[in-house]
Amino acid sequence: MTAELATIIDFIRYGASRFGEADVTFGHSYDNALDEATHLVLQTLHLPHDLSPAYGQARLTSAEKQAVLDLFERRVRERTPVAYLTGKAWFAGLEFITDRRALVPRSPIAELIQNGFSPWLDGRDVGRALDLCTGSGCIGIAMASYNPDWQVDLVDISDEALSLARENIDYQDVGACVRAICSDLFTGIPGEKYDLIVSNPPYVTESEFAALPAEYAHEPKLGLTAGSDGLDFALRILAEAPAHLTEHGVLIVEVGESERALVERLPEVPFNWVEFAVGAMGVFVIDRADLVAHAPAILAAAAARG
Incomplete structure (x- = not known):
């Protein structure tokens, strides 16, 4: 045939x-x-x-x-x-080296990058940006490619993912403004402050992971799962981000289907949920000032997880 x-x-x-x-x-x-x-x-x-x-x-x-x-x-x-x-994937209009060391690039945050993070960064000056839980490095490298005057840090706990991210730094020739750092969220970057922190952390619940199609079994579980409600990392990021944001800094985090659980756990926090071309995709934007104002509730929710 x-x-x-x-x-x-x-x-x-x-x-x-x-x-x-x-x-x-x-x-x-x-x-x-x-x-x-x-x-x-x-x-x-x-x-x-x-x-x-x-x-x-x-x-x-x-x-x-x-x-x-x-x-x-x-x-x-x-x-x-x-x-x-x-061995290749496209993200935000750029080609990346891709293999099982990290998740396949696919975050809707690509649309934000290509649109200049408008309106969320309109009128704001950005000099330093952080891609937290970077995986292949696609988000941070794309930010640097579209904004060559930014200094961008890529952070991940996985040495394997960081080795892939470094290959992509070289592949996209952004080594002059991008560095990769091994860290468990913010623990490895004490004292560092950023005007923009963007994160696509693990947010799949254990029950959701068990039901995923076979394709997802090829990806590192470390990059997918985040406890019973998918918020293990998102709550830590919310609690720790203010110490690493400049006064007028902005935090952007993807939590996917765990959006509902996050809103139920922190109903008073003013999350701004991004509407993409295809609709809502579980990505929120929040200013440092709002994180500080609601720090007691955020810290209590994070501490309650042990």
């Missing part, structure tokens, strides 16, 4: 059909079979992601056909995310 496949378009169509037939799960950079198949085919052929449609009728060599078909079958059989199969 596959002997009839010849062109780039043929293989993209076949891959999308194969993924749909096998009922694979999407959610790692792409949300549909056609985009995943396109990424896999173009990366395997070492072609740009924005390849002109004029090349769609280009024919593959025998070796190229086999390489693409092998990856299609691995995607179906192993349920490995496409980004791990190709």
